[in-house]
Amino acid sequence: MHVVLVEPEIPPNTGNIARTCAVTGTTLHLVEPLGFSLDEKHLRRAGLDYWHHLDLVLHPNLESFLATIDGQSYWLLTTKGKKSYADVSYKPNDYLLFGKETAGLPDWLLEKNPERCLRIPMGKEIRSLNLSNSVAIVLYEALRQQSFPGLI
Numbered sequence: 001m002h003v004v005l006v007e008p009e010i011p012p013n014t015g016n017i018a019r020t021c022a023v024t025g026t027t028l029h030l031v032e033p034l035g036f037s038l039d040e041k042h043l044r045r046a047g048l049d050y051w052h053h054l055d056l057v058l059h060p061n062l063e064s065f066l067a068t069i070d071g072q073s074y075w076l077l078t079t080k081g082k083k084s085y086a087d088v089s090y091k092p093n094d095y096l097l098f099g100k101e102t103a104g105l106p107d108w109l110l111e112k113n114p115e116r117c118l119r120i121p122m123g124k125e126i127r128s129l130n131l132s133n134s135v136a137i138v139l140y141e142a143l144r145q146q147s148f149p150g151l152i
Contacts, residue, residue, distance in 0.1 A: 001026045001092065001142055003135055004074075006062055007100040009035030016132035022050035024143060025150050031059045035100070062106070069095055074116060077138055078104055079128050081119035088118065090142035092149065101131050 003021055008014045008030065021028040030038075059065035074095035077085065099105035110117055120129060120137055128134070143151065 001090070001139060002029060002095040003027070003139060004029040004031065004065065004095050004097040005100075005131075005135075006031045006065075006097060006105060007033055007035070008131070009101050010131070011036040013101065013131045017135045018054050018056070019050045020132070020136050020139065021055070022053040024139065025055075026139060027055040027057060029057045029059060029065065029095075031062050031065050033061075062109070075138075076105055076110060076113055076117045077119070077134060078110055078117050079119055080104070080110055081117035082114075083118055085118040085120055085138045086141055090145050092146055094142065096135070096138055096142065098131060098135060 001024070003017060003026055005014060005017065005028070008017075014030070014034075014036070018028055020026070059068070072093065072095065073091055074097060075085075075088065075090075077096060077098050097105060118138070120134055122129060129137075143149070
């Protein structure tokens with residue numbers, strides 16, 4: 001599996017997601033620009049014990065990332081999605097794309113791929129879940145469907 005963070009802004013969120021990816025053997029892709037330095041102590045604090053186990057790939061921008069996965073299966077996680085993340089079948093090499101904390105994924109990408117837009121069901125009173133929680137929810141569902149490959 002692959003988790004993709006498009007222009008993440010909050011270091012602790014990315015650190016927590018990095019830890020989740022490391023413990024599950026999931027590749028983490030970070031799409032620049034980032035709202036922090038990868039050397040920042042706050043980022044590493046959340047996943048310090050696991051950082052050296054992380055398979056991390058950096059991409060200079062969203063367009064170059066999309067060019068590298070052309071033809072591969074990917075899902076766009078957004079509060080604007082019509083379909084629940086639990087209603088699709090995930091494959092081992094799927095990419096799960098999450099947008100930056102303050103704006104989500106770009107509208108042009110969502111509009112171009114409405115069939116790939118997924119949401120996590122939630123109440124209307126609060127705008128969304130924390131990014132690191134959202135990644136964990138969706139990633140673990142994808143791994144559950146695959147009988148948690150390589151995990152004990």
